[in-house]
Amino acid sequence: MNYHRTLKSAVAALAVAVPLCWSGIANAQDAVNLRMTIWSANEAHLKLFGDIAAGFKKDHPNVTVTYESLPFDTYTTALTTQIAGGNAPDMAWIFETAAYDFVNSGALYPLTDTLKATKGYNAEELSATAAERWTKDGKLFAYPFSTSPFAMFVNNDLIKASGAKTPAEMIAAGQWTWDNAIATASTVGKTGKGGLIVRDFNYQIWQNLASVWNGWGASPWSADGKTCTMTEKPMVDALTFIHDAVFKNKAMPGPGESVDFFAGNAAMTITQISRASLLPKDKPFAWDLVPLPKGPAGNYALIGQAGVGVMQAGRHAKTAAEFVAYMTNPENSAKLSQFFPSARKSLLNAEVLKKTNPLLSQEQIDKVVISGIATGKVIPGHTGFAQIQQAVRSGLDAVWRPDANIPTALQQICGQIGPLLKR
């Protein structure tokens, strides 16, 4: 009797437990953990990304998104090492310089169909020029969620103290040219402070010099990317101008000299507008944000981009694409644009940008941000960029000497990178 009772109880317990366990296993199988590598560890950025991930989870309760901050300097190297090690993230931010490598290699999952299928996404309003570098065969492989123009931050206190004209005064007088900008930087340089800094260039990240040489109409290679154009007159002239600014006019810190604009130690710096967050709050100085000066080739603008793509090697590419669609929908793009200017046309207006960039005036937004995004060229990039970057960096070391023979050095660089460009 007891035996039968025990058997019945056991069967009843199993009848209850098995479905419960089964549903638990099924839930565990459905759970999706997406990982996205990013190069920002900024608390405000991470909070915003966290909020977007939480919003996605409301509609996709089984999906969790985590962000992994990798160091900026070695970001692409760390990312490719993860891929090589079989630990590819599901999604990744990608530098504009590495875009061709990622898009052309087939490393990224195509996003076009997912974006078009997402209700209210309005993919058509993404500017075609902004999407150019991230598109192949008519398909978008990464969404250029940050399209940030380069501009000139100015320390008016230092400039006025040196007796030079401020950029705003030169703009008003129609004199905002590279010659005048360097003259001002040189005047401040003579007071013992730094003149003009191309931020992050540091005689290594030479592609940031496009913020100067684009004013001469120079570029390191032809539009089709096949031919080195560093020996052509615009580049020789532009680099001679920069060389003179460094070694003759003392208008720019030389190699091996470190000066920080945001600590109040320099007159001007060229950088992206997102760096406004570095302006000092404790000991503020009178600052201004102005467009890049006019070069011999006329007015111009330069933009830096970041794309977010889904890795083919990830285990949940389809779900990750859905998350990218959610992350970059009109509503979330508006939120992101407080840090990362959007390439969506509806968000490129003074009203929206003023709300998200409270530090900037209406005029600064009009002249620098909107105009910059509309007309700017993207920083140079190429397939196999890391190798080309290194070859040019190494070759340009011969230029960053007081007695440099610039045309010869550029000839040698073209000899080095010519075969790399043709691959």
Place this chain on the structure above:
Amino acid sequence: MAVAQQTARPEGRSSSSFWTIARRDSLAGFLFIAPQLIGITLFVLIPLCLVFWYSLHEWNVLANTFTYTGLTNYQMLLEDTSLPSVLGATAIFSAGLVIFNLSLALLLAVLLNQKLAGITIFRTLFFSPVVVSLVAWTIVWGFLLQKNGGINGVLLVFGIEGPNWLREPVTAMISVIIVQVFKNVGLNMILFLAALQGVPNELYEAARIDGAPRFKQFRRITLPLISPTILLTSIITIVGSLQVFAQIAVLTQGGPGLTTTVLVYYLYQQAFQFHFFGYGSTLSIMLFVIVAVLTFAQWQMRKRIVFYES
């Protein structure tokens, strides 16, 4: 031995029992060395074989392709126009490091071998850089060696305009060597100090009685008796010098030009920055061969230059 085993076998056990004492001893021995053996297999032997395997392939990480190319990567070694500069920079760095490091370490050890008040403090001071984080150490030196950095600031006090240490081809290499020497000289210094303290005092007393001057005592007594330590430190320092990476990455990134691009930094660039994992593996095989040949040559030289009391 067999007799001893039979004698030691407990009574009542069959002589055909599998677990003889010898076998049990062997098992115990293997169990003791198992952690080390597993570690070496997992983290040295298997990676070494894998690197050789990768060197026979072209591995495009982004495109997820892994193609067998035979000896193509080894052929590339011969055609690589940057390699002579890289090997030259590596040789200069190694030679400079070994000469400066060993000389300074020996000099410091001789000085710190005196019986003076507070000598322990000096020993600790010279040894302390060894325990400092390498990257932190290098970053601080990076600031000091800037054109407008601390070292040139000090030189300016004496009216000397210092060079642009990390940007001139000659000074860049010297700077990297000096930073590395100061970082690790303490380790060799301690080894030399231990060796010096092992030299019998009677030999010096006898030499003094014979009227040998101090330098002669050093040449004829000290150097021969510490020669095993000199061999050890030179092997450690040469192998270490061929593996330098962080200092180059932080201080010069291989520049100016290729003047400080040493072999490990170059293979890092090829494999991890340019994504040529196959060629990077080939370069690391070449580094392995260089280290093996140099170590073997030094080991052979011991017969000629190392003095063993026995």
